[in-house]
Amino acid sequence: MVNHELLGIHHVTAMTDDAVRNYRFITEVLGMRLVKKTVNQDDIHTYHTFFADDAGSPGTDLTFFDFPNVPQGQRGSNSISRIGLRVPDDAALEYYQERFDEFGVKHEGIRDLFGKKVLPFEEADGQRYQLFSDENNEGIAPGTPWKNGPVPEDKAIYGLGPIEITISYLDKFVENLTGIYNMKPVVEEEDIVVLDVGEGGNGGQVIVRKDGSQSARQGYGEVHHVSFRVKDHEAIKKWEENYNELGLSHSGNVDRFYFEALYSRVGHILIELSTDGPGFMGDEPYETLGESLALPPFLEPQREHIESQIRPFDTTRSK
Structure with a gap:
């Protein structure tokens, strides 16, 4: 029997208007x-950059996606509204709060969210992002911090945290996440539901908030899709x-070379x-990962x- x-x-894929500025901010x-510095396989005129832990772990x-000519997105409902990132503990949040002040990064200060310490920032x-402290966290294991990065390994981001989705039809959307994907509600309040994916914890949670405002419009500064x-x-x-059995339209299996992918839209959200x-x-090579333009084999003839x-x-760091 197939374990599916x-x-x-x-991963989470977002849109930027400036790949260079974004690269500097993230690194x-x-x-x-x-x-990985590659191109959008569906639009080879634009970059697709991948940031991760030391080894690019799933x-x-x-x-x-680098979309310099696309208008800025409009915040609102029916969208993926905030990206989560994981750090080892509460002390790491304090480190990043000081770092954000040093670099002039807009943030909201450390706060509590469902018994966890978080640090929202932009x-x-x-x-929009949110750092989640893994202190006392259980569930999906994190990755490995970047060994040669600018942040000490015991403080560094080492994985994705809970993804936040804002939706106008909370009950129906949660019903789809539980019915289609077998996600498990772990927090249920009037206008918010938190669901575990797989072993759960900060590496496998979806936060769904009800919001009856106008729908968001995609553009730079917004999230394009989430992948499980x-x-x-x-x-x-x-x-x-x-x-097919559920009657859901989908892309069919797409070979992205680095992974295989299957896309479907659940309500407004591309999953x-x-x-x-x-x-x-x-x-x-590990030592020069991300320094050259990488192309999957089917695009190599078009290099x-x-x-x-x-x-x-220039993304060279191994000089």
Whole structure:
């Protein structure tokens, strides 16, 4: 029998208006490693950058589409409204709070959320994030901090945290998450539900908030989609069968080279399922990961054209 259960969050993909500024913020301020600099496989004229832990482990990937000519997104309901990131403990939150003050990063200070310490903050383009302390956390294991990054390893971001979704039809949306994906509610309040994915904890939670305001409009500074982990090719194929049985439209299995993917829209939210492998370590040496433009084999014949279309930016760190 195929094990097709969701294993946690795989990655979150957001939109930026400036890949260079975003790269500097994520690597130099947040201290996450660029593990792949490639292009959007559906739009080869734009970058797709992947930031993660030291080895690009699934469940640690924060990725960005570079859309410099797209308008700024509009906040609102029926959207993925905040990206979660994990740090080891409460002391790490205090470290980042001081770091944000030093770098002029807009933040809301450390606060409590469902018994956890969190630190909400924003990128310059308005992208919203939240650091979650793993102190006393149980569930999905984190990744490995970037060993050569600017943040001490005992303080550094080492995985994705709970993803926040704001929705106008809370009950129906939660019913879909539990019925389709077998997510388990662990907090249920009048206008908010927290659900565990897989083994749960900070590496496998979805926070759903009810919001009856106007719907958000996608653009830079907003999240494009969230992806959840599945084991392998057989699990993806099983999910295709499940979607067909449920009458849900979907993309079919898409080979992204670094992982296999399956897309479906649940209400307003684009949900991807992605395999844990092959991963990001097969086509570049560990020491120079993310320093060159990486292309999957099917795009390699177009390298000269692609490199003529995208503006280069230097991500070399191994000098």
